Amino acid sequence: MSLTTLQDIKRAIEQLSTAERDTLRHWLYISAGAGAESTEDFVAEPAVAYAADSEHPYMSVEEYLERELDSPLRHEYVDGHVYAMAGASDNHNRITGNIFSFLHSALRGKPCEPFMNDMKAKISSQRVSAFYYPDVLVVCDPTDKEEYYRERPVVIVEVLSPHTRRTDEREKAFAYRLVSSVEVYLLVEQDRLRITVLHRADEDWRREVIEGRTAVLMLDCLGVEIPMERIYERTGVERQ
Numbered sequence: 001m002s003l004t005t006l007q008d009i010k011r012a013i014e015q016l017s018t019a020e021r022d023t024l025r026h027w028l029y030i031s032a033g034a035g036a037e038s039t040e041d042f043v044a045e046p047a048v049a050y051a052a053d054s055e056h057p058y059m060s061v062e063e064y065l066e067r068e069l070d071s072p073l074r075h076e077y078v079d080g081h082v083y084a085m086a087g088a089s090d091n092h093n094r095i096t097g098n099i100f101s102f103l104h105s106a107l108r109g110k111p112c113e114p115f116m117n118d119m120k121a122k123i124s125s126q127r128v129s130a131f132y133y134p135d136v137l138v139v140c141d142p143t144d145k146e147e148y149y150r151e152r153p154v155v156i157v158e159v160l161s162p163h164t165r166r167t168d169e170r171e172k173a174f175a176y177r178l179v180s181s182v183e184v185y186l187l188v189e190q191d192r193l194r195i196t197v198l199h200r201a202d203e204d205w206r207r208e209v210i211e212g213r214t215a216v217l218m219l220d221c222l223g224v225e226i227p228m229e230r231i232y233e234r235t236g237v238e239r240q
Contacts, residue, residue: 120149152181
């Protein structure tokens, strides 16, 4: 079929199945929308490395949540499609654990609570419906208490890896910005002392990079300061 006019494209889309339209919508928002609003907030890197689950090419939110309870692998969900998550390195786990343990101690007795790895973040808007597994998320709303996911996190942390960098820096950054409660999104390098901090600022986002052994991560929304050396403790990177 030759698609030479907008009307041709509209007619072609009308012939697609519901699942095919969802796939097209997902592709459009990742390839165009994620970079359209503020490309300076993101770093372009090659290749998303999540594998689509070919046995279940499309499923409802309810089916996904039910299936995930018994799955030996974790999957993330984007607009009706599930993606098996890649494994994480030892330093990825150390950095995640270091951030979580510091926050767990610092926030003890306070309304805000950190979670790691197995707690999903739900994104629900007119633009995208998704469930992601952040490395760490912090929730301060006591009414946000679904057993297996949170809807109103304040801080979200992703530790970057070669396999997931592009997803974390583009697709997830775009999606997390749609959650009105999110104040800070952290992108943490695992092979160097460097963290990209995206702060919500009025109707926009402000990008800050902190790096070096003496740097301190300031999380004003939580009243917490984390030394960079503590984040990278036992990784070997903290001695650089």
